[in-house]
Amino acid sequence: MSLRNSLTLDKQEVTELLDNGTPYVIRFKMPEDRVVEMHDEIRGRVEVNTQVLDDKILFKSDGMPTYHLANIVDDHLMEITYVIRGEEWLPSLPLHVLLYEAFEWEAPVFAHLPLLLKPDGKGKLSKRDGDRLGFPVFPLQWTDPKNGEVSLGYREDGYFPEAFINMLALLGWNPGDEREFFTLEELVDTFSLDKVSKSGARFDQDKAKWFNHHYLVDKSNEELAQLFRPILDEKNINPGQKDIPYIIGLVKERVNFVQELWEQSSFFFLAPEEYDSKTVKKRWKTDSFTQMTELKNVLVQIDEFTSENTERTVKNWIEQKEYGMGMVMNAFRLLIVGAAKGPHLFDIIAVIGKEETLKRIDLGLNILGKKETVN
RNA sequence: GCACCGUUCGUCUAGUCAGGUCAGGACGCCAGGUUUUCAUCCUGGUAACACGGGUUCAAAUCCCGUACGGUGUACCA
Structure with missing residues (x-):
């Protein structure tokens, strides 16, 4: 033909x-x-x-x-x-x-x-894969002017630009040594075409998150506090005199994204509304009601309600009474946080203050009550 | 179908050009340690040269073949 x-x-x-x-x-x-x-x-x-x-x-x-x-x-x-x-x-x-x-x-x-491959299966990464697997394929959110279709963006998902760039640069390229963190400036200096690999690279969301975690921890508490403030506003939280950067510093290592900061710090601002059932079952024992009631009396007498002071006092009391440290502290945490999570407990109660601490103990004592028998 | 490109732990990869340390690192996962919880962190572990020939004293590395995969094959870009 x-x-x-x-x-x-x-x-x-x-x-x-x-x-x-x-x-x-x-x-x-x-x-x-x-x-x-x-x-x-x-x-x-x-x-x-x-x-x-x-x-x-x-x-x-x-x-x-x-x-x-x-x-x-x-x-x-x-x-x-x-x-x-x-x-x-x-x-x-x-x-x-x-x-x-x-x-x-x-x-x-x-x-x-080399091409970027879809995380599962074969073939080059396409927009559909992101939609299907729930991760972005574009750096920024994008709306198709033709049909109004919205595609997710890394920025909107909470990735920092520097984390995204770092992650992307290492997909199909490496410096030839074992460095893996690069600023844009360092990439400009270090990148060379002869270190680009020939075969396609599969995107790994876990590693992307790890990069973001690294850059998040690296940021100052003040900068993160600025990014966190809109989330507090959205939740209608009035932080009052609370030192937000300080709180951020206590929890930032536990998150990958700014938007995860809230679930790791909500208890600094709000008393528990419910108590995690698994933790209750595991940590709220027969003696807990009595011990927490006693603990409350110990705390009432502390004037200088700092982390160091409350810790010393409470630990002395535990030793004196020969209670189990884990036993007391875990039950205490349950009352303050509502779950088995969060940073150093004495740091938490120092932030929320004596009054709020006592209030939360009362609240928990009321709701959880006295466990009569151990099953 | 045809053409081109590719193939090292589950994933990203170092090492291949100039053959010669138990194939190194990171993410993940698992275990241990630290800890009042969870997370972090520290330590350790897991796990790979697609297959078959050939060259060589010696092959992940060089050569040939096979398999598998990708891309392209538009009056798209």
């Missing part, structure tokens, strides 16, 4: 068709049998025989150039020296090289980057 064009038609037919305004395209006449030698910065020498290439369309029937032509002309005019693009363009490279050659233009250096 051959093309019906100026090469296969005789001159008169061609003129006739042209005069009649018959739509036509302009193609690149591919050399018959030639081995095109190309160089890719990442893959090295690549060869392909023109026999397997067809006469590509350069101008569409509407007169507009195709990507292939426009790309070469545009890059040449802009004096582009490096073309760095995804591996899916590699099969088009011979055409592009031949086009530069036909124009007698100097071709730029080409580098074809």
Whole structure:
């Protein structure tokens, strides 16, 4: 089967068709049998025989150039020296090289980057995979102007720009040593095409989270407090005199994202509304009611309600009474936090203050009551 | 189908060009330690050279083949 064009038609037919305004395209006449030698910065020498290439369309029937032509002309005019693009363009490279050659233009250096693969299964990552698996594939949230479809973005998911960039840079590239944290500036200095790997890289959400955790912990408490404040507003929390940066400092190592800060710090602002049933079962024992009642009396007498002071006093009391440290502290934590989580308990009660601490003990004592028997 | 590209722990990868330490690191996972809880943190562990030939004293590394995978094969980019 051959093309019906100026090469296969005789001159008169061609003129006739042209005069009649018959739509036509302009193609690149591919050399018959030639081995095109190309160089890719990442893959090295690549060869392909023109026999397997067809006469590509350069101008569409509407007169507009195709990507292939426009790309070469545009890059040449802009004096582009490096073309760095995804591996899916590699099969088009011979055409592009031949086009530069036909124009007698100097071709730029080409580098074809490995593809980002979907986390499960095979194939390159697509927007649909993100929607399906619940993670973003775009750096920023994006709305398709055509159909209004919204795609998730890493920024909107709570990833820091520096964490995202760091994570992405290491997908398909590495510095050749064991460093793995890079600022943008360091990447600019360190990145080189010859360290780019050839095979596709699968995105790993766990590692992305780990990067974010690293950068989050690295940020100052003040900066994180600024980011956390809108969340408090949203929850209608009035922090009063509470030192938000200090609180952030106590909990930031336990989270990967700013938005997770709330569930790790809500008890600094609100008394428990319910008590985690598993923790109750495990930590609220027969003696707990009595011990907590006694503890309350101990705490009432402390004037300087600092972390160090309450800790010393409470521990002395526990030793004196020969109660179990774990026994008392876990029950105490349950009353203050409502669950078996959170930072150093004495730090927590120092923040919420003596009055609130006593209130929460009363509240818990009322709700949990006295456990009569051990089952 | 054809062409091109690729293939080291579950994942990201070092090592391959200039063959020669029990194949190294990180994430994850597991165990132990620290701790009043959870998390962090520390220590340890788990786990890979796709397969088959060849070259060589010696192959993850060089050569050939096979398998598998990816991409491309649009008047898209």
